[in-house]
Amino acid sequence: MLKLMLQSLRNRLTSVLLTLTVIAVAVALFIGVELVRSQAKQSFANTISGTDLVVGARSGNINLLLYSVFRLGNATNNIGWDTYERLSNTRGIAWTIPLSLGDSHRGYRVLGTNQAYFDHYRFGKKQALTLAQGERFDHLFEVVLGAEVAQKLGYQLGDKLALAHGAGGSTSFSLHDDMPFTVVGILAPTGTPVDRTLHVSLEAIEAIHVGWQGGVRTHGVKVDQVKQMDLTPNTITAFLVGLESKFQLLGVQRAINTYRGEPLSAVLPGMALAELWTLLSQAEKALAIVAAFVVAVGLTGMLTTLLASLNERRREMAILRAMGAGPRHIFLLLWAEAALLALVGTLLGYLLAQAVILALAPLALAHYGLVLSLDLPSGTILWMMLGVQLAGSAAGLIPAWRAYRHTLADGLTQRL
Structure with missing residues (x-):
């Protein structure tokens, strides 16, 4: 029976390949949507771990989480340093961990922070940041690069680079080129936005903006002068x-949300992600549907193909009946062909989805920060x-049922 089924499929190779292609593409699309959905959730969830609250200027929970943790978008306002010290x-x-955003370098965001960032920031399953x-x-003009920044831009320890004013694209005309930074460290890969970030001190962020106003350099300042400020x-x-x-948790969150000095929002990362x-x-x-x-x-295409070919195969079925095959054998033959096509098409669809994910992984990481x-x-x-x-x-x-119902005489009779 198996040999007969394989020979029958080989004789209809073109229609079989078309059927397998349709099933494989359909299954690959469904699997691709599910893989992207689940891995996108996992990628976002792994970005921050062990942090109880994210605090920023009064805004929506999702917006605060996106710009402070995922480096997406911009803050509605800043927080006063005195407020930060008081709440700390x-x-x-x-x-x-204080965060100062707003500058960039060749399309990558720059983060101003302090040593607490390396001591307390966790990702994944409470994994600490490590230096590769x-x-x-x-010192003032030193920078620690995320893994992707160093790899994509080809930086090594000791290299010099200039930051750009504003979170612009890959090209910027407002460079802080009068105060270059030296690469002193490269972080190990994390699979999070940390890989796409340049890390400098809070004092460095202040230093490069001395002599700037409204996004425009008003006057030049020497590096030696800045170091004395x-x-x-x-x-x-x-x-x-x-x-x-x-x-x-709830008490501290309420104290920050009701702080009278300035309007603030304190959000729980997990709840903000759930809201997202x-x-x-x-x-x-919609994508799943x-x-x-x-x-x-x-x-449906597979069923249509099988039904369309059934009329052409009526003589084949009749000859098999004449050679001793019973109606049950004919039924099992056609049903097994359909089951085999569904099985092979499903497996090919899974392999196709995995191949597409593998091919698109670098683009998803570079453009959307998703680890696939x-x-x-x-x-x-x-x-x-x-x-x-x-x-x-x-x-x-x-x-299979239609073939089962066909009689031997019906198959052998010539119809003009």
Whole structure:
């Protein structure tokens, strides 16, 4: 029976290949949507770990999370340095990490911070930042690069670079080229926005903006003069908070949200991410529905092909009957062909989806900051593949039943 089925499929190679292509593309689309959705969630969730609160100027939870953690968008306002210092001493707060954003370098964001960033920032499963090369910044004009920045731009320890004013694109005409930075460290890859960030001190951010006003350089200042100035920042963009105890979370959050000095927002990273996924859930459902319809179209195409070829194969079926094959053998032959096509098409679709993910991973990382990787199929994907197999097998029952009902005389009779 298996040999006969394979020979039959080989004789109809063109239609079989077309059927497999339709099923494979449909399955690949569905799997691709699910992989991108799940890995995008995982990539976002792995960006920050062990941080209890993210504090910034009063704004929406999602906006605050996006610009402070994921380096997407810009802050609605800054926070006064005196406010930051006062809140850092709030009862229950164990540590804080100040963040100052706004500058860039060849399309990558620059982050001004202090040593607490390297001490307390965690990603993934509470993994600490580690240096692949060099050391932390210790002097004014030193910079520590994320892994992707160093790799893509080809920087090595000791290289010089100039920061650009504003979070511009890959090209900027407002350079702080009078105060170059020296690369002193390169962080190990994290798979998070840290890889696409240049890290400098808060004092360095203040230093490069001396002599600037409204985004325009008003007068030049020598490096030696800047080093003699008080470079304590006036404002920062946001700060991260770690608490002594989780039981103090709501109390500290309420104290920050009701702070009278200036309007602030303190958000829980996990809740902000959940809010983001809720916002995107409709788009996810729409993509899943479209992918499901494509799979249905693929299975319908397979059924149509089988039914269309059935009339051409009626004499083949009759000859098999004449050689001793019973109706049950004919039924099993056609049903097994449909089941095999569904199985092979599903497996090819899975391999195609993995190949596309592998090819698009560098582009997704470079343009959207999403880490896409090959992985074992999740429960959702396995259930979907099983569903396609069952649906394909069920679709094969229709042509198999029609062949079963055809009589020997009907197959051998010439119809003019």
